Amino acid sequence: MTPEALTPERILEATEDVLRRYGPAKATVVDVARALGVSHGSVYRHFRTKAALREAVTSRWLERSVVELAKITNGHEHPAPVKLRSWLTTLFEAKRHKAGDDPELFATYGVLIEENSGVVEEHIRELVEQVREIIEEGVLARQFAPAEPGSAAQAVFDATSRFHDPAYAPQWQKPSIDDEFAAVLDLLLRGLSA
Amino acid sequence: MTPEALTPERILEATEDVLRRYGPAKATVVDVARALGVSHGSVYRHFRTKAALREAVTSRWLERSVVELAKITNGHEHPAPVKLRSWLTTLFEAKRHKAGDDPELFATYGVLIEENSGVVEEHIRELVEQVREIIEEGVLARQFAPAEPGSAAQAVFDATSRFHDPAYAPQWQKPSIDDEFAAVLDLLLRGLSA
Structure with missing residues (x-):
């Protein structure tokens, strides 16, 4: 995904998928970035922590x-x-x-x-x-x-x-x-x- | 305590004390018997398990x-x-x-x-x-x-x-x-x- 196509909503959808797959204890921002095919820096641009x-x-x-x-x-x-x-x-x-x-x-x-x-x-x-x-x-x-x-x-x-x-x-x-x-x-x- | 003096109510009082002291995971019938100064057999006569x-x-x-x-x-x-x-x-x-x-x-x-x-x-x-x-x-x-x-x-x-x-x-x-x-x-x- 290009950084331009990366919207907060897309990140939140991917986050829900990652949470479902790995559970709340293990899910990380890196997992979310990987699922979206972007760097974790791109995710942090939308959600600071x-x-x-x-x-x-x-x-x-x-x-x-x-x-x-x-x-x-x-x-x-x-x-x-x-x-x-x-x-x-x-x-x-x-x-x-x-x-x-x-x-x-x-x-x-x-x-x-x-x-x-x-x-x-x-x-x-x-x-x-x-x-x-x-x-x-x-x-x-x-x-x-x-x-x-x-x-x-x-x-x-x-x-x-x-x-x-x-x-x-x-x-x-x-x-x-x-x-x-x-x-x-x-x-x-x-x-x-x- | 003599076996005659041992009533269900006395056993239940002692059980509550033991539960409070050791917590529900650790409290045993032996602890209850010891607190009452009786054998655990005496306790089991009133409560079978x-x-x-x-x-x-x-x-x-x-x-x-x-x-x-x-x-x-x-x-x-x-x-x-x-x-x-x-x-x-x-x-x-x-x-x-x-x-x-x-x-x-x-x-x-x-x-x-x-x-x-x-x-x-x-x-x-x-x-x-x-x-x-x-x-x-x-x-x-x-x-x-x-x-x-x-x-x-x-x-x-x-x-x-x-x-x-x-x-x-x-x-x-x-x-x-x-x-x-x-x-x-x-x-x-x-x-x-x-």
């Missing part, structure tokens, strides 16, 4: 679900209660797929997430902010009546941890999980309703 | 909080919504104290809990059953109106995982946790209310 590269690839992974969720948050087809239910279901499905379809990559990102707790906190802030927007929309439409939309949004996110926190991934394949998720959703939507 | 002893000590540890909670469940002083709030707050406080006051013992039981998942499942069933009793009491008094008390009880327990699941223990000391817990409680109680 190995830590910066690992942080960027973690952030990219987390952001993938945010984009999908933002479409629901910004949609105009459904009332807020339907949107919130769909948003939480989509979040759970996205996490469950990530964990189930490619468990090795999921475990790899589990390690990276431990290293980059600031990135994770920012990611969670963005998600809670989307929930707050949906709740405020519901308040305007007199469908929701929480004490305070911001803390209600945090509460909805916290109360559904079992269905999006990677610590619970081993439970996401058990047969009763969908009923349990539906019961929590019903209770929360009832708790928000006007 | 090392695994049975470890299971019993785990169960005893988990049961300690159940007794306190059962007092709330069976009390007659307060209406169901007050009871449920008090029950969940007591559970959170009990877990937070166990984690904060004696972190080594908490970590030790974390290992034992992994080994004895059947005991933990039974413990959780007992707790959810208590929540169901409180909810049914509230339904009779027309304070609560869930779709179905059993699945609502499970949902309340699941939705408060962040405040009783040991996986979240590192977060229980952060300053915002009490407000977050209060916001989840408010939402759930509103969701249950008639």
